[in-house]
Amino acid sequence: MSEKQKMDAKHLMIVFGCMLLQAIPYGIAQNVPPLFINYLKQDFGFSLASIGFIFTIGAVASSLVAPFGGKFYAKFSTKLVMVGGLIFSAIGLFLNAIATQLWLFYVANAIIQIGCVVYSGLGVPYLIGTWFDEKSKAKALGIAFAGGSIGNFFLQPLFANLLNKLAKNSVAGLHKVYLYAAIAALVVGIVVLFTMIHDRKMATSSQQNTSSEQKQEMPQLRGIGAAATRKLSSFWILASGMFFIGLNVSAQSMQYANYFDSLHLSAAIVGTVGSTFAIACLVGNVGGGVLFSKFGVFHSANIAFVLQLLSAGAMIVLGLNPHMTWLAYVWAVLYGFTVFIYMSGPAVIVQDLFGMKESSETLGIFSIFFAIGFAIGNVIFGFVADSMGYVPAWISVIVFIVIGYLILCSMIKKISKEKYAEVLN
CATH class of the missing domain: 1.20.1250.20 (MFS general substrate transporter like domains)
Incomplete structure (x- = not known):
């Protein structure tokens, strides 16, 4: 296999890996939660207004952390930061599985959204930006983010059925569905990040004998x-x-x-x-x-x-x-x-x-x-x-x-x- 073919294969793997991250871990954290609203109301007696505030707190928390999360990618391995974000988001998902009070759901969603913005909102675009040139990165990024829509086709009916079978007037059943969601997001995310996501090894501007032509090929510069x-x-x-x-x-x-x-x-x-x-x-x-x-x-x-x-x-x-x-x-x-x-x-x-x-x-x-x-x-x-x-x-x-x-x-x-x-x- 030629170097160009190897590079093409790596490019495809990066895009497909990002698609899977968007489809499963991100989809579970972002697209599935609205399905739980009615069950939170039934099983815990929370008002719709208070449940809606769960999502508001998550959005605000992620927006406040986003600038600091962005700094990590300039200092550490892209893969390492994405793994950290994924694990942090999974912690929030697991917290949902034991939460019984409204404030715990607020905290859980804040943690979930902070993790999501680190590995998905910031990580996926940065990873794609380092692997693809100016002409192809927008296409690659669009395909990667399409994973969220693809995952939604499978996640929505799957979790709707799980909630219908397990969570009707059952706090234990609702917690069980939350647990399934957390395990699926963590396991799939970790497997994808460790098998399909790789940092692109590129020289830095401080290295000796780096020509201006070579620097032009370094998007991070x-x-x-x-x-x-x-x-x-x-x-x-x-x-x-x-x-x-x-x-x-x-x-x-x-x-x-x-x-x-x-x-x-x-x-x-x-x-x-x-x-x-x-x-x-x-x-x-x-x-x-x-x-x-x-x-x-x-x-x-x-x-x-x-x-x-x-x-x-x-x-x-x-x-x-x-x-x-x-x-x-x-x-x-x-x-x-x-x-x-x-x-x-x-x-x-x-x-x-x-x-x-x-x-x-x-x-x-x-x-x-x-x-x-x-x-x-x-x-x-x-x-x-x-x-x-x-x-x-x-x-x-x-x-x-x-x-x-x-x-x-x-x-x-x-x-x-x-x-x-x-x-x-």
């Missing part, structure tokens, strides 16, 4: 670094755009089922809309990587802007005329296609605009704005819906979309002209 990025006012304005996009994403991702129920759509329609959304997310993750590679971050962000405007608009029209049920499917397709802007998008934007140097640390700071927006977006939407109705709530989402993308796209265009990502250290 290109860019202005986290400290210089933090001094740019344009970076903070760019990040503020993600705050408003987070407000929008939280509402569209978390409220659609409740909204459809309020319109008295049948359970069969809601279920098929959810399946349509899952398929659209899979297409959106992979297709988003292609968009970033072919058209760049500016044009890709504009495409997401238009699609999310149309998806929120479809919800408004559906609210005014609930008989137009086909609009629910239109929403699922349009919004699902935009998943790339908040999954792989932040990493691609940061790396393309500011370079790979200390990109995980920069991404950690950048992600705070989206995470905070996501954490409170659901609350804001619910408040507007309760006080004024669902249609005004969806109009507020359109306002968030317009503000967020106008900031994001204008700053991407401005920062791109500076060519910070091409600076060679």
Whole structure:
């Protein structure tokens, strides 16, 4: 086998390994928990508001830790940091299996989300960025994040059946399902990380006899670094755009089922809309990587802007005329296609605009704005819906979309002209 073939095989293994991390450990930590909401209410008597706060605390905790987690990747082995993040997340999952009081579930989810942001939100983009060049990394990252959508097809029915059989009015049964989730996430994650994930061995700029041509092949040397990025006012304005996009994403991702129920759509329609959304997310993750590679971050962000405007608009029209049920499917397709802007998008934007140097640390700071927006977006939407109705709530989402993308796209265009990502250290 030639060196190129060996390298191609390693590249494929890295992408497939990241897909599995997203499909199982990440999927269990992020996509499965909503299935437990009704059982937490039944078995422990928690209110829906207090259960919802579990997810808010997790989002805030991960956003606060993200900048510090990013620093680890500049100092330690990528694989080692990802293993640490996975184990930390698994500890939170195991804590769910013994928790009986609400505050313990708060602590557990905070631990889970902190671990997830370290090995998935920061680790996967950094790993892909070191293994792939500028032309192929966006595609690779889109494929890797598609693992979450693929895993969802299997995890949702699996855990729904487990909960139905074991957790109805049974605290012991609920804890058993939590235990199964923790074991599956830890075992699969550890196996993947130790058999399929490898650091890329690259020379550093301090090594002697390193030519300028060789340095050009070292992605970790290109860019202005986290400290210089933090001094740019344009970076903070760019990040503020993600705050408003987070407000929008939280509402569209978390409220659609409740909204459809309020319109008295049948359970069969809601279920098929959810399946349509899952398929659209899979297409959106992979297709988003292609968009970033072919058209760049500016044009890709504009495409997401238009699609999310149309998806929120479809919800408004559906609210005014609930008989137009086909609009629910239109929403699922349009919004699902935009998943790339908040999954792989932040990493691609940061790396393309500011370079790979200390990109995980920069991404950690950048992600705070989206995470905070996501954490409170659901609350804001619910408040507007309760006080004024669902249609005004969806109009507020359109306002968030317009503000967020106008900031994001204008700053991407401005920062791109500076060519910070091409600076060679």
